[in-house]
Amino acid sequence: MFAGVLHQIMSGIATGGIYASVALALVMIYQATHHVNFAQGEMATFSTYITLTFINAGFPYWIALGIAVVLSFIVGVAIERVLMRPLANAPVLASVGVFIGLLLIVNSLSGWFFDYTIKQFPTPFPDHPMLGGYLSGHELGSTAVTLIVLISVYLFFRHTRLGLAMRAAAFNPVSSRLVGVRVGWMLALGWGLAAAIGAIAGAMVAPVVFLDPNMMAGILLYAFAGALLGGIDNPLGAVIGGFMVGVIENLGGAYLVGTELKLTLALVIIVTVLTIKPTGLMGRKVFSRV
Amino acid sequence: MRISWLVPILVLLAVIVPVAMFTDYHLFQLTMVVVYAIAILGLSLLTGFNGQISLGHGAFYAIGAYTTAILMTTWNMPYWLTLPVSAVVCAVFGFLIGLPALRLGGLYLALTTFALAVAIPQILKYKAIDNWTGGVQGLVIDKPDAPFGLPLSPDQWLYIFTAFVASILYIIAWNVVRGRVGRAMMAIRDHSMAAEAMGINLPIVKTSAFAISALYTGLAGSLGAIAVQFVAPDSFQVFVSVFLFVGLVVGGVSSIGGTLIGAAFIEFIPNFADKLSKAAPSAVYGVILIAVMFLMPMGAGGFLYAMWRKMMPARGAGPARAEAKAAGRLPS
Numbered sequence: 001m002f003a004g005v006l007h008q009i010m011s012g013i014a015t016g017g018i019y020a021s022v023a024l025a026l027v028m029i030y031q032a033t034h035h036v037n038f039a040q041g042e043m044a045t046f047s048t049y050i051t052l053t054f055i056n057a058g059f060p061y062w063i064a065l066g067i068a069v070v071l072s073f074i075v076g077v078a079i080e081r082v083l084m085r086p087l088a089n090a091p092v093l094a095s096v097g098v099f100i101g102l103l104l105i106v107n108s109l110s111g112w113f114f115d116y117t118i119k120q121f122p123t124p125f126p127d128h129p130m131l132g133g134y135l136s137g138h139e140l141g142s143t144a145v146t147l148i149v150l151i152s153v154y155l156f157f158r159h160t161r162l163g164l165a166m167r168a169a170a171f172n173p174v175s176s177r178l179v180g181v182r183v184g185w186m187l188a189l190g191w192g193l194a195a196a197i198g199a200i201a202g203a204m205v206a207p208v209v210f211l212d213p214n215m216m217a218g219i220l221l222y223a224f225a226g227a228l229l230g231g232i233d234n235p236l237g238a239v240i241g242g243f244m245v246g247v248i249e250n251l252g253g254a255y256l257v258g259t260e261l262k263l264t265l266a267l268v269i270i271v272t273v274l275t276i277k278p279t280g281l282m283g284r285k286v287f288s289r290v
Numbered sequence: 291m292r293i294s295w296l297v298p299i300l301v302l303l304a305v306i307v308p309v310a311m312f313t314d315y316h317l318f319q320l321t322m323v324v325v326y327a328i329a330i331l332g333l334s335l336l337t338g339f340n341g342q343i344s345l346g347h348g349a350f351y352a353i354g355a356y357t358t359a360i361l362m363t364t365w366n367m368p369y370w371l372t373l374p375v376s377a378v379v380c381a382v383f384g385f386l387i388g389l390p391a392l393r394l395g396g397l398y399l400a401l402t403t404f405a406l407a408v409a410i411p412q413i414l415k416y417k418a419i420d421n422w423t424g425g426v427q428g429l430v431i432d433k434p435d436a437p438f439g440l441p442l443s444p445d446q447w448l449y450i451f452t453a454f455v456a457s458i459l460y461i462i463a464w465n466v467v468r469g470r471v472g473r474a475m476m477a478i479r480d481h482s483m484a485a486e487a488m489g490i491n492l493p494i495v496k497t498s499a500f501a502i503s504a505l506y507t508g509l510a511g512s513l514g515a516i517a518v519q520f521v522a523p524d525s526f527q528v529f530v531s532v533f534l535f536v537g538l539v540v541g542g543v544s545s546i547g548g549t550l551i552g553a554a555f556i557e558f559i560p561n562f563a564d565k566l567s568k569a570a571p572s573a574v575y576g577v578i579l580i581a582v583m584f585l586m587p588m589g590a591g592g593f594l595y596a597m598w599r600k601m602m603p604a605r606g607a608g609p610a611r612a613e614a615k616a617a618g619r620l621p622s
Contacts, residue, residue, distance in 0.1 A: 034397075035397075036397055036400075036401055038345075038404065083580070086584065092343065092396035092397055092400070093337070093343055093396075093543065094583050094587060096343055096345070096397070096400050097535075097539050097579055097580070097582075097583045098579075098580050098583050098584075100345070100532055100535060100536070100576075100579060101575075101576040101577070101578075101579035101580035101583070102576065102580070103532070103576070104532065104536075104572040104573065104575050104576030104579065105572075105573050105576035105577060105580075107572060108570065108571075108572040108573040108576065109573065112570070112573070217408055217528065218408065221405050221408050221409075224401055224405065225405075228401075260412060260415060260416055260417065261412060261413070261416060262412075263408060263409045263412045264409045264412055264413055266405060266409070267402075267405045267406060267408075267409045270401070270402055270405050271390050271402060274390065274393065274394055274398055274402060275390045275393055278393065278394075278398075
């Protein structure tokens with residue numbers, strides 16, 4: 001019994017890592033622009049297809065992933081410059097509409113270019129169980145990769161001039177512009193980073209859930225839940241929230257509701273957090289002047 | 291020129307001409323247009339007139355469809371009697387979901403309803419309610435014949451029946467929007483704090499808007515289930531909600547007449563785009579959605595209304611102004 005629970009928690013942490021990185025991508029865009037990117041999952045799926053295309057073309061795994069990450073970064077920047085820039089002060093409905101439009105376009109492009117059949121995705125990690133049989137090689141490897149990503153994002157924002165400028169642009173655009181930060185480009189960089197993180201998360205999750213154009217729909221939901229649980233304006237909170245949702249999902253799926261209702265669990269987490277503690281565990285309360 | 295007596299004549303023509311001239315398959319398509327129009331009207335009452343963005347109205351559509359299907363298969367209820375039951379069931383569900391929605395502003399509500407839309411097929415497949423819902427296989431229902439021995443095919447009768455129900459629902463919606471409740475809903479959309487200061491009971495109005503909206507979309511689901519003769523969890527994927535949203539935006543978020551344009555759009559565009567590729571319909575939806583957001587934020591309905599206003603500058607005061615206000619802007 002205890003070993004079973006431990007096993008569920010460990011693999012919950014492994015999937016939680018993926019939710020954590022998608023949640024981090026969501027929070028980065030939310031912090032900078034107060035938009036929630038409904039198309040995040042679809043964009044990550046598309047990046048994963050690009051990775052697969054390069055692997056099939058004969059590139060080694062890590063190089064293919066690297067190319068996909070760079071391409072995703074460029075596309076992310078381009079989307080921000082072209083589509084999102086005019087929406088900076090638009091009503092919520094307009095931004096939701098554009099994001100839904102983007103979701104539809106990217107999703108159908110995935111289907112169009114790479115067709116709707118479910119595909120296998122290779123993993124670069126060994127196939128045998130590790131850590132005394134609690135984790136598969138891929139689970140351990142993907143957790144390591146997500147941790148590396150999360151730590152490097154943290155170091156980037158904490159210890160580089162560019163990271164500081166990006167934080168400043170998100171925190172107070174007007175003052176940042178006055179001291180010479182190019183706020184528009186910082187937002188575009190944020191979008192690029194989010195798309196790049198999505199590409200890595202997609203490649204890490206694809207061997208587990210298999211690759212098809214709707215692969216990320218459920219994962220995006222858990223990431224939303226994680227971001228809200230941790231606090232949607234706090235990157236660290238979103239990461240912790242993502243891991244927690246992974247563990248909750250696995251334990252709940254194994255002992256509480258069964259695997260058929262796993263997505264409903266995400267819905268329940270979202271509603272519970274938003275009604276009981278809308279700021280999340282580590283979020284900041286926002287006051288607005290009348 | 292007064293148009294108030296023109297509308298009934300147009301509606302009558304829109305019912306009689308297709309029944310007399312169209313094939314059964316085209317009548318079925320038109321029935322689906324009317325069904326989607328009702329569903330979008332429900333979404334419009336909530337999103338367009340009350341400013342609560344929902345990306346999960348496919349869930350209410352599914353609940354309505356399943357209520358009708360279950361009543362018709364398990365209890366052998368006649369199809370027309372299932373509509374009031376389905377209306378009550380959906381209104382109750384809408385009210386219940388409207389309660390947590392009270393605490394969720396704009397984006398968060400969109401997010402939560404989106405989660406609902408993603409989760410609904412799984413809930414419908416759930417084993418414990420298998421006996422009622424038919425699980426993954428879904429339920430098959432019979433198409434009703436025309437009553438009183440009328441010489442009509444089932445499709446012809448169903449089109450007349452759906453159009454009749456839709457007319458009643460549109461008249462009610464028209465009056466709700468123009469009445470006290472509608473003004474309260476729009477006041478909340480435009481400035482909730484000012485609305486509350488003027489004595490509008492915010493929680494009551496917002497939850498009732500949710501209930502009415504769910505009732506409309508649920509009834510559309512019921513009519514759609516009767517027309518399609520089949521319900522299954524996989525016909526209510528997240529894309530139903532997304533397409534309803536697309537129809538709403540294309541027709542104009544707060545334009546009652548625009549719902550028909552939006553419905554025709556989501557029914558017929560796939561027919562044309564399918565010829566390109568299986569993936570094309572949603573790509574076309576996406577491109578048009580973004581284009582409408584940038585170029586014509588009040589949608590086709592709002593655009594046509596603005597043209598009409600320009601051509602008929604002298605038309606009366608009260609209701610026309612209210613309509614212009616309703617059609618002319620997005621909720622903030």
